[in-house]
Amino acid sequence: MLPSDRRNLEKISLKLLSASRTSLSDEQDEDLNTAVLKLLQCSASSCLRYLYPPIKQCRSGHCLCLSCSELPRPICPQCSTPLIQARNVALEAIATKLLAACKYRSEGCPEAMPHGYSMLAHEMQCHFRLHSCFAGKCKWTGTVRNILEHMESHHRERVFLGSEKVFKIKKINNREDMDMMFLFSCEEGDFWVKFIYSKAETSFFGAVQYIGKADIAGKHRYRFEIKTSGDESESLYTFSRRTHADTTNFETIFNNHDCFWAPINIAKYFAENDVLSVKLNIDYIGN
Numbered sequence: 682m683l684p685s686d687r688r689n690l691e692k693i694s695l696k697l698l699s700a701s702r703t704s705l706s707d708e709q710d711e712d713l714n715t716a717v718l719k720l721l722q723c724s725a726s727s728c729l730r731y732l733y734p735p736i737k738q739c740r741s742g743h744c745l746c747l748s749c750s751e752l753p754r755p756i757c758p759q760c761s762t763p764l765i766q767a768r769n770v771a772l773e774a775i776a777t778k779l780l781a782a783c784k785y786r787s788e789g790c791p792e793a794m795p796h797g798y799s800m801l802a803h804e805m806q807c808h809f810r811l812h813s814c815f816a817g818k819c820k821w822t823g824t825v826r827n828i829l830e831h832m833e834s835h836h837r838e839r840v841f842l843g844s845e846k847v848f849k850i851k852k853i854n855n856r857e858d859m860d861m862m863f864l865f866s867c868e869e870g871d872f873w874v875k876f877i878y879s880k881a882e883t884s885f886f887g888a889v890q891y892i893g894k895a896d897i898a899g900k901h902r903y904r905f906e907i908k909t910s911g912d913e914s915e916s917l918y919t920f921s922r923r924t925h926a927d928t929t930n931f932e933t934i935f936n937n938h939d940c941f942w943a944p945i946n947i948a949k950y951f952a953e954n955d956v957l958s959v960k961l962n963i964d965y966i967g968n
């Protein structure tokens with residue numbers, strides 16, 4: 682760390698953020714937080730880590746992260762002077778008061794955690810994380826709030842506004858592989874619906890993912906239904922379940938059969954004029 686950096690650090694450390702905060706809501710605080718974090722980079726030029734207790738230093742005052750200070754030769758990778766035993770407690774105190782922002786900060790996420798903790802669990806579920814478009818070769822990625830707009834402008838035929846739809850599947854007696862994916866958008870939110878026929882497994886599979894936070898996915902239920910029409914001895918074949926989180930991919934869901942699953946014999950039994958009608962509903966059910 683250069684002497685001018687150290688002076689800066691001393692100046693801004695007076696305004697340090699409180700460790701109890703978990704969001705970076707104020708722009709000035711955020712700039713300050715980022716500036717201090719930058720100053721707290723390990724002195725070893727090949728190391729990109731931020732300093733976090735225990736912070737060791739060399740005789741010339743270069744501060745090192747734990748792994749750089751534990752190299753077999755106890756000398757400073759920056760200036761080759763020996764490392765000293767004393768830790769830099771002032772920097773350690775500063776380091777524990779800094780916050781590290783979620784990597785989707787620029788998309789609008791205000792979440793942050795004390796520097797040194799992993800944000801990974803949050804980032805995997807972050808409401809502002811980037812989603813890919815499933816349609817063929819489309820390279821689009823964007824946040825959940827832009828999915829509907831993208832789908833409507835580029836893949837209108839895959840968008841369904843509402844929470845109920847009857848799929849009409851033809852050629853049941855000679856069914857080839859099928860792969861249909863839709864975006865269902867209703868008051869409760871946006872959902873990916875995937876419906877396939879696998880010739881290898883001679884079965885239809887259908888599942889619904891809620892696009893957004895996993896705990897909200899558990900508050901919705903999807904229900905697939907096929908039935909014979911009309912007469913009094915109506916037969917019904919249904920499957921219902923809470924919607925899947927969009928962090929669980931469809932392949933895993935289908936492989937585990939944790940979804941609507943109808944073998945071809947069932948489909949043939951319910952088909953009329955070689956067409957199978959499968960009704961899908963998505964409801965909000967709360968906790």
Ligand SMILES: [Zn+2]
Pocket residue numbers: 723724725728729730745746747748749750
């Ligand atoms: Zn280091």
Ligand SMILES: [Zn+2]
Pocket residue numbers: 739740741742743757758759760761762
């Ligand atoms: Zn040094």
Ligand SMILES: [Zn+2]
Pocket residue numbers: 783784785786790791792803804807808809
């Ligand atoms: Zn986030």
Ligand SMILES: [Zn+2]
Pocket residue numbers: 814815816819820821831835836
């Ligand atoms: Zn697309």
